[in-house]
Amino acid sequence: xxxxxxxxxxxxxxxxxxxxxxxxxxVHLAPGEPVEMQISMNPKVTxxxxxxxxxxxxxDKPLHVQYAVWVKKLVMLDFGRSFAPDNRPVIDKIRERIPxxxxxxxxxxxxxxxLALPIGILAAIRRDTLFDKGMTVFVFLGFAVxxxxxxxxxxxxxxxxxxxxxxxxxxxxxxxxxxxFLWFWDMVKHLLIPVSVAAFGxxxxxxxxxxxxxxxxIRQDYxxxxxxxxxRERTVILRHALRNALLPVxxxxxxxxxxxxxxxxxxxxxxxxxxMGQLFYGxxxxxxxxxxxxxxxxxxxxxxxxNMLADIGYAFADPRIRHxxxx
Amino acid sequence: xxxxxxxxxxxxxxxxxxxxxxxxxxxSPPPRKGPGMPAYGDAIVAGSIGEPSTLIPxxxxxxxxxxISGLVYxxxxxxxxxxQLEGDLAERWDISRDGLTITFHLRRGVTWHDGGEFTSxxxxxxxxVTIDPKTPTAYADSFRQVLKAEAPDDYTFRVTYARPFAPAxxxxxxxxxxxxxxxxxxxxxxxxxxxxxxxxxxxxRQWVAGQRVVLESNPNYYEGRPYIGRYIYKIIPxxxxxxxxxxxxxxxQMGISPIQYQRQTGTAKFASKFNKYRYPAAAYTYLAYNLxxxxxxxKRVRQALTSAINKKEIIHxxxxxxxxxxxxxxxxxxxxxNPDVRDFDYNPQRAQALLAEAGWRDRNRDGILVKxxxxxxxxxxxxxxxxxxxxxxxxxxxRLKAIGIDVKIRVIEWASFLSQFIDKxxxxxVLLAWTITPDPDIFDIWHSSKTGPKEFNFIRYMNPxxxxxxxxxxxxxxxDERKRCYFRLQEIxxxxxxxxxxxxxxxxxxxxxxxxxxxxxxxxxxxxxIKWYVPKEEQVx
Numbered sequence: 105x106x107x108x109x110x111x112x113x114x115x116x117x118x119x120x121x122x123x124x125x126x127x128x129x130x131v132h133l134a135p136g137e138p139v140e141m142q143i144s145m146n147p148k149v150t151x152x153x154x155x156x157x158x159x160x161x162x163x164d165k166p167l168h169v170q171y172a173v174w175v176k177k178l179v180m181l182d183f184g185r186s187f188a189p190d191n192r193p194v195i196d197k198i199r200e201r202i203p204x205x206x207x208x209x210x211x212x213x214x215x216x217x218x219l220a221l222p223i224g225i226l227a228a229i230r231r232d233t234l235f236d237k238g239m240t241v242f243v244f245l246g247f248a249v250x251x252x253x254x255x256x257x258x259x260x261x262x263x264x265x266x267x268x269x270x271x272x273x274x275x276x277x278x279x280x281x282x283x284x285f286l287w288f289w290d291m292v293k294h295l296l297i298p299v300s301v302a303a304f305g306x307x308x309x310x311x312x313x314x315x316x317x318x319x320x321x322i323r324q325d326y327x328x329x330x331x332x333x334x335x336r337e338r339t340v341i342l343r344h345a346l347r348n349a350l351l352p353v354x355x356x357x358x359x360x361x362x363x364x365x366x367x368x369x370x371x372x373x374x375x376x377x378x379x380m381g382q383l384f385y386g387x388x389x390x391x392x393x394x395x396x397x398x399x400x401x402x403x404x405x406x407x408x409x410x411n412m413l414a415d416i417g418y419a420f421a422d423p424r425i426r427h428x429x430x431x
Numbered sequence: 432x433x434x435x436x437x438x439x440x441x442x443x444x445x446x447x448x449x450x451x452x453x454x455x456x457x458x459s460p461p462p463r464k465g466p467g468m469p470a471y472g473d474a475i476v477a478g479s480i481g482e483p484s485t486l487i488p489x490x491x492x493x494x495x496x497x498x499i500s501g502l503v504y505x506x507x508x509x510x511x512x513x514x515q516l517e518g519d520l521a522e523r524w525d526i527s528r529d530g531l532t533i534t535f536h537l538r539r540g541v542t543w544h545d546g547g548e549f550t551s552x553x554x555x556x557x558x559x560v561t562i563d564p565k566t567p568t569a570y571a572d573s574f575r576q577v578l579k580a581e582a583p584d585d586y587t588f589r590v591t592y593a594r595p596f597a598p599a600x601x602x603x604x605x606x607x608x609x610x611x612x613x614x615x616x617x618x619x620x621x622x623x624x625x626x627x628x629x630x631x632x633x634x635x636r637q638w639v640a641g642q643r644v645v646l647e648s649n650p651n652y653y654e655g656r657p658y659i660g661r662y663i664y665k666i667i668p669x670x671x672x673x674x675x676x677x678x679x680x681x682x683x684q685m686g687i688s689p690i691q692y693q694r695q696t697g698t699a700k701f702a703s704k705f706n707k708y709r710y711p712a713a714a715y716t717y718l719a720y721n722l723x724x725x726x727x728x729x730k731r732v733r734q735a736l737t738s739a740i741n742k743k744e745i746i747h748x749x750x751x752x753x754x755x756x757x758x759x760x761x762x763x764x765x766x767x768x769n770p771d772v773r774d775f776d777y778n779p780q781r782a783q784a785l786l787a788e789a790g791w792r793d794r795n796r797d798g799i800l801v802k803x804x805x806x807x808x809x810x811x812x813x814x815x816x817x818x819x820x821x822x823x824x825x826x827x828x829x830r831l832k833a834i835g836i837d838v839k840i841r842v843i844e845w846a847s848f849l850s851q852f853i854d855k856x857x858x859x860x861v862l863l864a865w866t867i868t869p870d871p872d873i874f875d876i877w878h879s880s881k882t883g884p885k886e887f888n889f890i891r892y893m894n895p896x897x898x899x900x901x902x903x904x905x906x907x908x909x910x911d912e913r914k915r916c917y918f919r920l921q922e923i924x925x926x927x928x929x930x931x932x933x934x935x936x937x938x939x940x941x942x943x944x945x946x947x948x949x950x951x952x953x954x955x956x957x958x959x960x961i962k963w964y965v966p967k968e969e970q971v972x
Contacts, residue, residue: 136846142492142569150572151885160567160619189492189567190485191619200640256671264679271676272667273642277476277972376667378641391846 109416116408123404124178124397128171131396137163138187138391161187174397183398188390194398197383204274205367205379208302211295213360215303216310221353223307224314228322229341239311247308255301255374262297270294272376298375314353321349355414362407467947467966471648474661474972475946475963478673478685482641482666486627487618488606489561489568499644499664502960503544504606504629507535507554507588512952512959514765514869516600520549520607520630521588530595530908535588535603541653544634547611551582556610558590560618567619573602595906597913598872632657632961642666658948658964661972677705683943689753692939705941708951711764712938715757716820716864717930718811718827719890723856726809733928734775735785739834740827741777746934749822753939757932759921760865760873764953766910767871769918774925774932782834793835800835808837809859812852815844823933824862853889867935871917872905877929892929945969 139157158164162173177184183194223243227236263271270276270293279290321327322345330340367381380399387395483496488504491497507521518524521535541549558580562571576599579591592599609628613621627635632654633646646662665682667673674691676682678701687696687707696707718740720727727733742756761768775781791800791807800807811827813820821842828838843852852858865876875881878901879893897920904916924930940956942949948963949956965971 134846136850140846140849151883153569153571154885156564156571157567157569160565188484189490189496190624191490191567192625197640256675259672259675264675267679271679271681272672273665273681275642277474277643277663373668374672376642376665376669376672378666382641382668389846 112412112415116412119408120401120405121175124175124401125171127400127404128174128397129167131393131400132167132170134388134391136391138393139163140391142189142390174394178401183401184394186387186395187392188395194394197395198380198398198402201378201380201383202365204377205381206364208295208299208377208379209364209367212299212302212306213364215299216306217357219303220307220310221314223311225318225341225346225349227311227315228318231319243308243311246304246306249305251301251305251368252370252374254304255297255371258297258301259374269296272374274377298371298377302371310353310356313356314349317349317352318345321345359414361410362403365403365406467964467969469658469948469964470967470970471656471658471964472660472967473945473965473970474663475659475684475943476663476665476682478665478667478676478682480666480668480670480673483638483644483664485624486635486638487608487621487624489557489566489570489608490619490624492569495664495666499635499646500606500627500629501631501957502633502646502662503627503631503635504608505541505631506604506606507537508600508604510604510869510954510958512950512954514954516604519604520554521603524600526600526908530906531593532589532591533599533603535590537586537588538653539586541630542651543609543611543630544628544649545609545612547609549607549630550585551588552585553607553610554588555580555582556614557605557608560608560613561605570602570605573598574605595908597905597908598870600908601868601870633662636661652961654961657961659946659960677941683946685941687939687941689749689751689937689939692753693751696941704944706944706946706949708940708942708949708956709753709937710951710953710955711755711762712936713762713867713869714864715760715762715867715935716823716862716933717757718933719861719863719930721856721858721860722891722893722929724809724859726807726859729789730927731785731789732791733931734926735782735789735834736831736836737928737931738775738778738785739782739836740830740931740933742933743777744830745823745826748826749819750934750936754934754936757935759924759932760867760876761871761917761921762867762935765867765869765871766914767917769921772918772921772925774928779830779834786834791835798832798835799837806837807835808839810839810841811860811862812841812843812848812858813862814848815842819936820862820864827862854885856889856891862933871913872901874901874905877901890929892927894923894927897923897927945971 137158138161139154142157155164162170165173174184183198185191186194186197220243223239227239230236259271262269272294274291274294275287276290276294279287282290322341327340327345330344331337335344365380367377367379367384369381369385371377372379372381384396384399386392387399477498479495479498481493481495483491483499484493485491485496486499486503488497488500491500505520507519508516508524509519511517518538520538520541522538524533524535526533535554537549537551537554543549558574558577560566561568561574562577573596576592576596577590578593581589583589590599590603606629609623612623612628625638629635630653632649632652634649635644636647637643637645643666644664646664648657648660648662650656665676667676667682670688673682673685674687674695677685692707692709696702696705718736720733720736722728746752746754746756755763758772758774759769763770786800786807790802792802793799794801811824813824821840824840828840831838853861876887877892877897878888879895879898881888882891882893900916900920900923904913904920907913938955942956945965946963947966948959950959952958
């Protein structure tokens with residue numbers, strides 16, 4: 105097992121290098137340069153000033169040299185400094201945004217699973233009833249409605265017309281002086297609409313998936329056996345059916361882990377939430393190469409690690425896989 | 432709990448339908464619009480689409496950064512409400528008779544926010560760090576014209592130029608940096624970029640990344656303590672959200688769009704809570720023709736294109752009337768603007784006559800003009816993300832179709848737009864906008880020496896008389912002479928039509944009605960910000 109693990113980890117290194125090489129090339133292939141984006145048609149800037157900026161960022165060197173410099177720094181876990189005028193270390197820029205995106209995504213994910221699983225299970229048990237049909241319409245409505253549209257309407261209703269909830273952002277002005285409870289309550293009020301909208305939009309996939317795996321399971325013989333034993337329906341569903349139906353869903357959960365640090369640009373823009381999506385989008389638009397590369401590398405790294413953990417976790421969880429590997 | 436959550440979401444749907452009916456209900460009492468006594472305190476929350484990049488002004492190029500820097504720092508000179516230069520940190524200045532030397536007499540007793548005294552050493556440092564080749568700044572060029580800069584004593588700063596250079600004075604409006612905190616350090620890594628120390632009316636307090644910048648009034652400001660206690664710059668990247676925040680009371684000031692101004696802010700409730708302002712913005716939108724292209728080589732063709740475009744219709748359709756027709760590169764009402772110059776009014780018959788004169792005729796009766804076997808076709812490029820420009824292009828396309836010109840429109844992302852099309856001269860016509868600077872020196876956009884790659888006369892307009900006027904206009908401090916140069920320049924351009932000057936849009940700021948003392952002027956409303964106030968009984972923060 106340890107040899108297997110070591111091999112997997114060592115294999116990550118060339119894989120990571122390949123990923124960075126390809127992304128680095130592609131990012132630089134995009135037309136336009138960071139310097140151009142900064143001075144963007146300001147007549148007061150002469151060609152000389154541009155050259156000076158290019159030299160400052162090391163953009164006057166050939167691409168392979170730039171790549172070598174960048175990789176050399178990366179090995180020492182230095183993501184370099186942003187090409188934006190503030191010239192801050194990339195890692196600082198990411199660090200101040202990751203907690204926001206991460207916690208938002210975790211909350212949305214919890215709500216999504218918390219709602220979609222019961223919906224799917226109930227819909228499977230009460231198949232073809234009014235509840236099942238109503239829920240189908242409901243979750244697909246969430247799937248079909250454009251998030252930004254729904255978000256704007258809710259903001260207008262609760263923020264402007266009714267005045268119950270704040271319109272955007274994460275905290276009210278002056279929230280630093282609140283007590284811990286009020287501060288938390290203030291943040292909850294700010295997050296209510298964004299989190300509901302995010303969860304509503306993603307209910308469909310998961311709840312339909314849950315419904316169909318559940319349907320598969322309850323048709324199986326052992327469920328009939330359980331019922332024949334005279335077990336209560338509640339026990340049959342929750343103890344016997346659900347456990348098996350949940351296995352594929354857990355895989356799905358594993359797959360959504362790398363997505364936790366990714367943010368949605370539209371979403372963050374509308375709610376004025378300073379998350380990773382905006383940072384990345386802004387970086388791409390400004391051709392801020394170190395920032396874009398930094399976020400991509402972290403994303404790629406997490407995906408690789410996530411995959412590896414999923415493989416290992418699977419081996420531990422499922423005896424069939426575990427024993428198959430042993431031989 | 433889960434069921435409760437479902438019930439919540441189910442309940443939301445009917446509410447949505449209600450929301451669509453745009454009801455306006457509010458609980459706050461209508462503010463009094465009476466004068467009210469000036470009082471210290473309260474805060475103003477301004478909305479901004481963008482976040483500042485760095486608060487060291489010479490390193491920043493974005494407008495959000497300069498919004499903040501403008502309150503934290505001072506330059507030696509500044510523009511007053513009528514766009515005339517006046518002393519800021521310089522009490523006054525003398526220009527030698529030959530126009531080569533400017534001597535600034537600095538204000539005494541001005542202190543930095545950390546208590547240090549402002550002296551000519553700071554000015555000298557700002558100049559030196561700006562021209563230092565190691566400083567990645569976009570603003571070195573006008574300072575590079577300086578032959579010699581010296582600080583004979585603590586309150587005098589003298590610069591000598593090789594030849595008289597009129598925009599020089601304006602360039603000293605650059606914010607002065609604190610030498611005692613920066614000298615001998617690497618400016619690109621200075622903590623001041625996120626924690627600036629200036630001499631201005633507001634002191635930097637806090638910057639929450641991606642959310643807001645907070646400034647606090649400077650009790651020791653040399654012009655007196657500003658009334659408004661705090662200035663909060665709130666970053667809201669989406670303009671619809673920002674507008675809702677405005678209505679919900681989350682922000683006090685923002686710039687609105689023509690459609691919001693005309694259609695969504697007419698209610699009595701809005702009028703009781705906010706004041707709307709309207710004045711010409713310092714920018715013009717234009718359609719530029721690539722003069723390398725033989726299609727546009729003939730002046731008559733360009734005149735015909737302008738005659739075929741109905742500028743009033745564009746202003747009506749795109750800006751809902753919130754703008755005015757542009758006839759040249761200057762802002763109407765400023766001293767350099769020549770009110771007697773009118774270029775070509777909308778007149779399609781005249782356009783057709785001019786095109787016929789230039790040899791363009793509809794020979795095969797398909798509705799498209801032809802000359803030497805080639806149909807009159809071209810593409811208008813514009814940048815992605817600017818709806819007003821795209822709409823203008825569509826209206827132009829429609830009008831040109833009517834006189835037999837086939838126009839295609841292409842929208843391109845900004846970075847590619849600059850590198851693949853503008854810099855390579857690879858375009859027929861572009862629809863863009865220029866900012867109009869208070870100083871009318873437009874040498875960089877129109878002089879024939881500025882047609883190189885990555886320079887701004889990208890259409891390659893070359894007119895020897897224009898060159899001469901541009902050179903003359905920047906090399907004298909005599910206002911009357913400059914005015915003569917720029918007036919003549921506008922006459923020539925109206926005739927030459929290197930661009931079709933389309934419109935000057937209006938700036939449309941909205942400010943909460945509790946703020947008093949706002950004086951709209953040619954420079955806008957921000958010029959007397961430190962004199963804005965909220966009467967004690969209406970303060971909310």
